[in-house]
Amino acid sequence: MSRAYIEFRNVFFRYSEDQPWVLKDVSFRIFSDQWVAIIGHNGSGKSTIAKLINGLLTPEKGEIIVDGLPVNEDTIWEIRRKVGMVFQNPDNQFVGTTVRDDVAFGLENRGVERREMIRRIDESLKAVAMADYRLQEPHRLSGGQKQRVAIAGVLAISPQVIILDEATAMLDPKGRKEIMDTVNELRTQERISLVTITHDLNEITQADQVIVMNQGEVYLEATPREVFLEETLLQTIGLDVPFVAKLANELNKDGNIISKQPLNQEELLEELW
Numbered sequence: 510m511s512r513a514y515i516e517f518r519n520v521f522f523r524y525s526e527d528q529p530w531v532l533k534d535v536s537f538r539i540f541s542d543q544w545v546a547i548i549g550h551n552g553s554g555k556s557t558i559a560k561l562i563n564g565l566l567t568p569e570k571g572e573i574i575v576d577g578l579p580v581n582e583d584t585i586w587e588i589r590r591k592v593g594m595v596f597q598n599p600d601n602q603f604v605g606t607t608v609r610d611d612v613a614f615g616l617e618n619r620g621v622e623r624r625e626m627i628r629r630i631d632e633s634l635k636a637v638a639m640a641d642y643r644l645q646e647p648h649r650l651s652g653g654q655k656q657r658v659a660i661a662g663v664l665a666i667s668p669q670v671i672i673l674d675e676a677t678a679m680l681d682p683k684g685r686k687e688i689m690d691t692v693n694e695l696r697t698q699e700r701i702s703l704v705t706i707t708h709d710l711n712e713i714t715q716a717d718q719v720i721v722m723n724q725g726e727v728y729l730e731a732t733p734r735e736v737f738l739e740e741t742l743l744q745t746i747g748l749d750v751p752f753v754a755k756l757a758n759e760l761n762k763d764g765n766i767i768s769k770q771p772l773n774q775e776e777l778l779e780e781l782w
């Protein structure tokens with residue numbers, strides 16, 4: 510039985526007292542072997558959630574628990590060792606002069622022994638198909654390659670939870686799928702949590718659970734299939750359901766156009782995906 514790895518309890522946050530709340534009474538739980546997608550349009554509070562998880566920000570009210578520890582000044586370094594986070598803009602995240610040094614940085618900070626360090630760097634760069642670039646300067650890479658290296662940096666530290674905040678946005682669909690398959694495989698092997706943050710409903714299909722954010726509040730929490738069934742509800746907050754899900758919803762309406770028999774929506778979605 511898995512346990513809650515990350516828990517938000519009635520969290521309120523604003524960037525300053527004279528500004529409106531950015532998160533309002535946000536509560537949710539993420540379990541230790543789950544893939545949870547957090548979705549919402551720009552400004553709905555998704556990145557703020559990510560920054561609260563590893564203590565880059567502190568809630569004004571409410572509590573955040575990671576691996577049984579309340580996130581506060583005393584626990585923050587322990588929690589950061591457990592949480593690997595990649596943000597959208599990889600340029601802000603590079604510290605090394607070569608790709609290899611950059612991936613090494615997180616390991617040096619954790620006091621990993623040299624031989625083990627080399628093994629982990631090689632393995633994680635291979636996992637994101639960047640092993641041939643190990644001696645390149647990070648700033649010479651393309652946006653997508655930089656994102657691959659940033660993800661390798663997180664894989665190398667073997668975290669308990671990986672948070673990807675629009676971290677594959679610069680990759681093409683094929684590259685994105687390859688990276689997500691790799692990260693997801695690691696999740697199931699190591700039984701860690703994966704949190705992906707996105708504004709694109711196409712990217713939630715493989716998640717176990719979806720948290721839909723709207724204007725700083727949890728608008729909906731459900732499986733991807735249940736989310737896609739809420740087409741009208743999602744449209745009211747500016748989120749567009751993917752074409753195949755729309756088609757599946759449409760075909761399943763009464764008097765559907767394909768079959769005299771009512772279609773099983775779940776089976777149809779399975780077929781179409």
Ligand code: ADP
Nearest residue numbers: 524525531549550551552553554555556557558
């Ligand atoms: P999302 O990730 O969903 O796009 P964010 O969490 O980045 O949303 O932002 C939520 C809200 O907080 C937005 O209105 C944004 O303008 C505001 N915000 C984000 N960062 C800051 C900041 N450093 N200072 C003040 N307001 C901010």
